[in-house]
Amino acid sequence: MxxxxxxxxxxxxxxxxxxxxxxxxxxxxxxxxxxxxxxxxxxxxxxxxxxxxxxxxxxxxxxxxxxxxxxxxxxxxxxxxxxxxxxxxxxxxxxxxxxxxxxxxxxxxxxxxxxxxxxxxxxxxxxxxxxxxxxxxxxxxxxxxxxxxxxxxxxxxxxxxxxxxxxxCVSYSGQCYLSYALGGRSGNRGQCAQPCRRLYSLYGADGQAVVQNRYLLSLxxxxxxxxxxxxxxxxxxxxxxxxxxxxxxxxxxxxxxxxxxxxxxxxxxxxxxxxxGDSRVDFxxxxxxTFNRGFTTYFLKGRDPQMASPFTPKSVGEPLGKVVKVWKDGCVLEDGAPEVHAGDGICYLDGDNVLQGTVVLKVQGNRLWLEKMEGLQRGALMFRNHDRLFLQQLEKSRTERKIAVQFTLREDPQGMLLRAEDEDGNFAESVWHGKITPALNPDRMLETFQRQISSLGGTEFTCGGIRVLLATVPFLPVQAINSLRREVVERLRAERLRNFPRMARQRAEDGVRFPAERLSFEGNVLNRLARQFYLRHGVREIESAAEAGLDMRGRKVMTTRFCLRYQLGACPKQKNPVRLPEPLYLEDELGNRLSLRFRCAECVMEIYYEGNARVKEVSDDILYRKGK
Structure with a gap:
């Protein structure tokens, strides 16, 4: 075989x-x-x-x-x-x-x-x-x-x-309920509000901030x-x-x-x-x-210690190098920095590690004149998040894709036959019906065959070669050659569509059991047919999905292999780990509180929604004023 x-x-x-x-x-x-x-x-x-x-x-x-x-x-x-x-x-x-x-x-x-x-x-x-x-x-x-x-x-x-x-997604995909818990917008319903890209502060059991106002769940x-x-x-x-x-x-x-x-x-x-086909890229x-928050390999070859993006959830783009000098109108980049142009957008972290952005007004070597310079300091790492010339090149790009076709021209009992065969083995033929007469200038006629047959214009095909199998070079009018080419190309296109390799639906096996007998709300069973499916496959106990209207307070809203303990040097598996005042919790700018639990044996962090601290304070104040 x-x-x-x-x-x-x-x-x-x-x-x-x-x-x-x-x-x-x-x-x-x-x-x-x-x-x-x-x-x-x-x-x-x-x-x-x-x-x-x-x-x-x-x-x-x-x-x-x-x-x-x-x-x-x-x-x-x-x-x-x-x-x-x-x-x-x-x-x-x-x-x-x-x-x-x-x-x-x-x-x-x-x-x-x-x-x-x-x-x-x-x-x-x-x-x-x-x-x-x-x-x-x-x-x-x-x-x-x-x-x-x-x-x-x-x-x-x-x-x-x-x-x-x-x-x-910082959470296991399909296992994130944070957006739904905070505002009713479910990621499993296509409505994620991206709460993982928000600012959070991390607090310990003593109520003191361990980290303040950072994008602690952003990757x-x-x-x-x-x-x-x-x-x-x-x-x-x-x-x-x-x-x-x-x-x-x-x-x-x-x-x-x-x-x-x-x-x-x-x-x-x-x-x-x-x-x-092959793509012809003109850039x-x-x-x-183009858009990126910096890059990581995540867990592919083990935990990437640099997977987090705590200072910004926005695109930073291409590293340009360090700033070696700052003056009132701009800065100087270190030697070896990529070439920068007027109109480029650049960004950097200021002294408080807040992302700042500006536009380049003028360039002279490594010297950049900037539109604004808020918080720019010597030693800052500069990035370009808008490469004006590159993006213009992409905008004007005429990238195209072509399928190579081999043509063969030969005599036929009814006249002249043109065969086209593509790189996948599909072929089509077309015949010109007419009386064959020898060309007065065979060399020029052969050149005409080559030029007209290979002229495939705006089609998806490109000429990969032409074989002329003729004992005597015949004369054919240009219109006849063009007609042969157009007809054989249309037939080849139709043949390709006829032979397009369709994907088949796989047949389900009978009696297959799901590898669990109980499904919590994380099983995402929202309708009667999903419930029916799992019951048919051996599941005995099924809790409805969060989106069925569950109160998410006190429930797990995210499971992730990203670990804040590890990021802060407090992982028990690290050498000389930092001691943190646990249990830990996160709080966003709106007062939503998330408690953290760690399953260290599995290197997993779990996040639970505990409600909104500020709402509770307001409620308590109302009760106090009512004398309750």
Whole structure:
């Protein structure tokens, strides 16, 4: 049996159809996009006609479009969700990314199902269950190590998708209820208010502040660009870029950067690209030059001690180096700093570690004249978070993607035949019917054949070569050659669409038991069909999801491998740990109080919502004035 190379997919986000098309042109093998409703990014929904336009474009390159319907659903929404999914199937969507397990109880079309990372896919047992339940792919939890990914791969055969770039949720995905607890906006309903990017103060048992006014739950962005080979070897075959709210420039830059790195690893023997064509990028991609909070590898090869971004939740961009001199109108950067231009946006931390931003007015070597200089000090590390020239280049980019086609011109009993065969082995033929007469100038006629056949204009094809198999070079009018070319290209396009490799819905196995008999509210069971599904698979006790209206005071609202003890040097496993006045709690600017608990054996921090301290003070004051 011949082992065929595994298709490896670079998967990009699409906030809308145009961003998705830009991602495909830059080299994405697939894109994921939100439907008009029920997506985990409520602000990134798209109408069916736009998704259909994106699908039509993607399928030209044998690229795929996955649609997110990955929120928890109320009972009254199930029929609407079913109807939406059937419409997505009818317009040609390749797969559906879902979180709510109740959807499996519906009469769904034969669309491939992907288990969203919101389903907390973090153990071999959970992943194996999803494989047996009928999913085609599992999107793994972001916080997994390479070794954990290897263990999942060793015990399952389902496709594994992993995040490689973009924003990180500090909580286990699908297990964060903080936004819902604080303001009723549920991340599992696509409405996260991002409370992890807020300012917090950390207090000890004595009520004294340990840390004040810092972004204590904010993380840097994931960047695994140097670890793609490791991920391939561990079993990942879909490499996912986060960012369905990101703009076209970000998506183009990040996709192009990862396309170049991934292509260098695809040998054609073990691994191959999952789609067709090569991207022609007219800029030099640089991951530092579009939105980022600084980069981390998170837990891929063990805990990254620099994963936190406590001083800002905003983009800092590209490091420029240290400030070596400050004067009233600007500063001087250290030698070796990247070239800066007037109009660039730069930022830095002032003496109080507060992020400040300004615009460059004038540049002379390493000397920068700045619009404002609030808190700028010698020794500050400068960043560029708006590279004017780079972003202009991306805006004007005419990046395109082309599929190589080999043409053969030969005689036919009915006239002259032109054959076109693409890089995937699809072919089409077209015949010019007419009397063949020898060309008076064979060399010039051959040049005309080459020029006109290779003139593929604005199509998705490019000429990879032309073979002319003729005993005698015939004369053909230019119009006839052009007609042959146009016809064979249209037939080849139709043949490619006919042979497009569709994804199949996996058949669910009978009698599969879920790897737990009890589900707390963290099981995210919000509707009757989800409850029905789990009961059918051996779960005996089911608590309703938080979004059913649970009072979250006193409940766990986040579980995370990020640990504030570790960040502050107080982890018992660290050498000479700092002693903190525990128990610890966080309080945000609005007075919301979160208590911290640590499961050190598992290196996990849990956060519990204790209510709003200021609301309690107001309530107590009212009771006192009423004489109670």
């Amino acid at each position: 011949v082992n065929r190379p595994l298709p490896v997919e670079l998967l990009a986000p699409a906030r809308d159809a145009d961003t998705g098309i830009a991602a495909i042109n830059a080299g994405a093998d697939a894109v994921y996009i939100g439907a008009a409703r029920f997506g985990a990014r409520e602000a990134a929904g798209n109408p069916l006609e736009d998704i259909e336009r994106l699908i039509a474009y993607a399928h030209r390159y044998w690229a795929r479009v996955y649609v997110t319907v990955n929120t928890l659903l109320y009972d009254e929404e199930l029929d609407e969700a079913r109807s939406l999914i059937w419409k997505l199937y009818e317009i040609g969507a390749d797969a559906l990314i879902i979180q709510d397990i109740g959807l499996l109880e519906l009469d769904l079309p034969p669309l491939a199902l992907f288990a969203s990372t919101q389903m907390h896919n973090h153990t071999p047992e959970r992943v194996r269950f999803l494989e047996q339940a009928g999913f085609s792919r599992v999107i793994l939890a972001r916080e997994l190590t390479l070794e954990q990914i290897r263990q999942i791969r060793a015990q399952t055969s389902i496709e594994l998708e992993g995040f490689i770039h973009g924003a990180l 840097k962005d994931l960047n695994l660009s140097d670890h793609l080979q490791d991920l391939l070897e561990a079993g990942i075959t879909s490499f996912k870029i986060e960012g369905r709210l990101k703009d076209r420039a970000y998506v183009m830059n990040v996709v192009a950067a990862y396309r170049q790195r991934l292509d260098a690893l695809l040998d054609g023997e073990r691994f191959r690209k999952a789609s067709s 030099s991609p640089d991951l530092r030059k």
